[in-house]
Amino acid sequence: MKILAVCGMGIGTSILLKSNAEKAAKDLGLDADVEVADIGTARGAASTADVVLTSGELAAELGDMGVPVVVVDNFVDGDEVRSKLGAALEL
Amino acid sequence: MQEPSLSHLLPVEAIATGTEADDWRAAIRAAGELLVSTGATTSAYIDEMQTAVDQYGPYIVIAPGLALAHSRPSPAVLRTGLSWVGLAKPVEFGHGTNDPVRLVVGLAAVDHDGHSSALSRLARLLADPERLERLSGAADAELIHNTISEYESSEET
Numbered sequence: 001m002k003i004l005a006v007c008g009m010g011i012g013t014s015i016l017l018k019s020n021a022e023k024a025a026k027d028l029g030l031d032a033d034v035e036v037a038d039i040g041t042a043r044g045a046a047s048t049a050d051v052v053l054t055s056g057e058l059a060a061e062l063g064d065m066g067v068p069v070v071v072v073d074n075f076v077d078g079d080e081v082r083s084k085l086g087a088a089l090e091l
Numbered sequence: 092m093q094e095p096s097l098s099h100l101l102p103v104e105a106i107a108t109g110t111e112a113d114d115w116r117a118a119i120r121a122a123g124e125l126l127v128s129t130g131a132t133t134s135a136y137i138d139e140m141q142t143a144v145d146q147y148g149p150y151i152v153i154a155p156g157l158a159l160a161h162s163r164p165s166p167a168v169l170r171t172g173l174s175w176v177g178l179a180k181p182v183e184f185g186h187g188t189n190d191p192v193r194l195v196v197g198l199a200a201v202d203h204d205g206h207s208s209a210l211s212r213l214a215r216l217l218a219d220p221e222r223l224e225r226l227s228g229a230a231d232a233e234l235i236h237n238t239i240s241e242y243e244s245s246e247e248t
Contacts, residue, residue, distance in 0.1 A: 007150070008143060008146070008147035008150065008151075009143060009161055009162055009163045010163065010203050011161060011163065011164065011198065011200040011203055011206070012151065012153075012159050012161040012198055012210070013150065013151070013153055013159065015203075015204065015206070015207045015210050015211065016153065016159075016210065016211065016214045018207070019207070019211040019214070036203065036204075038163075039147065055150035056150070056187060057147060057148035057149070057150045058147060058148075058150055061147070073187075073188045073189065074153070074154045074155070074188075074189070075153035075154060075159075075214065076153060076154045076157070076214040076215070076217050076218040077154065077218060078218070
């Protein structure tokens with residue numbers, strides 16, 4: 001599966017999301033690739049993704065992506081990403 | 092290619108403590124001025140970081156009390172680097188769950204992922220709320236830098 005981490009600039013929060021999402025996928029036993037996109041390229045990149053991870057403000061900007069959008073509040077807390085990702089994928 | 096270490100990207104000269112800032116713009120400016128004084132960016136990058144918040148909102152407040160001020164790779168970025176500003180008084184950024192901010196980390200990067208190990212390591216260091224609180228309020232830049240260096244060596248062994 002493919003997890004897409006979206007942030008505004010593509011160098012800060014998305015890097016942290018990617019790192020947390022890779023760890024979460026491993027903990028959840030998912031065979032997942034985590035890709036990073038900035039807000040400008042997210043819509044195109046989401047067409048091949050199974051789930052999108054981003055922040056509250058950017059989720060509002062992205063709108064309906066056609067796949068589950070997981071809103072992360074704390075980008076240093078790996079547990080939050082794991083539990084929200086698990087819930088979104090109904091694991 | 093070997094990525095630069097966290098303690099190298101965040102030298103002690105890029106760490107300020109007890110900084111007075113009246114609002115989020117001033118807090119970001121303080122983090123930007125350290126990126127400029129340590130040679131990571133030109134002063135144009137300060138405006139770029141503030142514009143990023145104008146454009147996308149306060150999502151750069153990545154955890155309770157912690158803002159990661161940054162913009163895109165641009166001509167204003169001379170090399171990848173980090174800065175650290177502990178605030179004398181907490182500052183509101185307008186974030187729904189993570190306000191107020193006590194610590195602003197400034198980030199400038201020449202590309203999208205050359206700093207990913209160092210930044211992820213800093214995130215793990217600051218993931219412990221008690222440690223984040225303690226380091227946000229610490230007065231001694233040397234002590235903060237030593238804590239980071241020690242954490243870095245502990246993860247490498």
